[in-house]
């Protein structure tokens with residue numbers, strides 16, 4: 188007799204490729220144990236293939252398969268849903284000495300993962316443009332803007348988005364170059380959106396997320412704009428955010 | 440105990456979301472993989488809510504891990520319950536298996552040794568889950584590829600003991616019986632005759648990959664003839680049981696699944712009609728779970 192807990196530990200360790208005494212507890216080890224071991228790896232592999240299709244194209248089969256095998260060994264799934272199995276891949280890549288000279292690899296992984304996050308992020312109500320237009324001048328300085336929960340901002344060192352777009356369309360990617368850029372990703376209705384943003388918009392979004400009001404946004408954006416132009420720029424950003432459905436609610 | 444017959448259903452898979460909403464096919468209910476909807480928003484929940492407005496939904500889980508020696512995952516149970524609160528499912532089911540241990544999920548349905556110790560362990564946990572969810576759950580029999588040396592009873596005796604002692608219901612997967620019968624050389628009819636008929640609440644039908652010496656349960660092909668034959672025997676033994684086709688890979692056009700489901704109807708309905716001529720059977724049209732009079736009650740049967 189073997190304790191059920193031990194039997195399960197041996198069985199799972201066998202699936203993970205470790206050598207255990209499981210064979211003495213099954214009457215017919217072939218092909219049964221191999222079927223389970225194959226299925227274990229295949230299922231996890233398929234999950235990563237689905238989450239990181241362009242990373243696979245960038246690296247090619249051999250390198251991607253090696254990365255996937257190493258990841259499966261180091262980060263076995265702990266979530267009830269395969270949806271979250273790939274969540275540590277970017278951090279895992281960043282730790283590999285092999286990839287440190289190729290920042291695009293981690294950036295592409297992170298980009299694909301963030302798009303995945305936006306896909307099933309929480310939805311919310313959307314602030315109506317009409318509502319903002321009805322506000323009086325004295326309300327504006329203290330207005331705060333709550334942004335939608337699917338919004339993410341991210342900074343890249345490479346032209347990763349151009350590379351991703353080409354790979355996604357099964358085209359040859361452009362040459363990889365160093366190209367610092369800022370981006371936002373969010374979901375508009377059911378559709379995942381992204382666009383690049385300038386430094387002033389990035390700052391405005393960061394401050395907005397921290398709860399800064401309209402007057403404070405104008406003050407901080409003076410590092411980019413002349414004082415007489417800054418209000419116009421902030422209003423322009425807010426109009427853009429409203430039409431992008433980035434603002435959940437305007438708090439007056 | 441009363442069995443409720445909900446008719447003939449299909450697995451709800453993302454490939455068919457738009458088509459289902461656009462064409463409103465004559466399917467009586469859909470079954471979801473519960474964990475696929477443990478998300479905060481976006482397409483999965485949007486389509487689930489929209490389809491739920493028009494069809495009853497059954498919740499089928501793959502990570503309850505009722506047979507694991509890890510503690511039950513309370514956060515998982517909470518998510519399951521809140522999804523159930525959202526869609527008011529006709530069934531909540533999972534597998535009579537373990538999926539992981541030591542905090543690791545294999546995402547596979549792993550078998551248990553068929554012993555008294557396993558029965559006690561699983562029964563206690565099913566009691567906990569049913570108390571938590573405040574309803575009975577259905578447990579499903581597996582396809583399996585190994586036999587444990589310490590198993591000292593037939594699989595159907597193990598399954599029967601568990602469902603009787605836990606006072607839960609049985610989701611009998613006819614294809615899994617066929618697969619395991621071939622892999623472990625038993626007579627599938629013994630299995631059907633060996634389980635408590637009054638607890639059989641749902642059937643799965645599916646295709647598999649036959650490698651001659653063994654079969655793998657792949658859900659990527661049509662149901663094979665020997666499985667239809669077994670389904671016929673099941674209809675004779677159990678009477679009206681809500682039945683669905685599981686297809687998870689190599690997805691065909693939706694009409695192909697509908698045709699397969701209608702084939703299940705043509706096998707089972709004449710048998711049901713013969714058994715209880717007084718009961719009005721559902722026709723090809725859909726009926727709504729929300730209206731209790733539309734669901735058919737079937738008295739206990741003790742054919743098993």
Ligand SMILES: [Fe+2]
Pocket residue numbers: 579612615643685
């Ligand atoms: Fe099944």
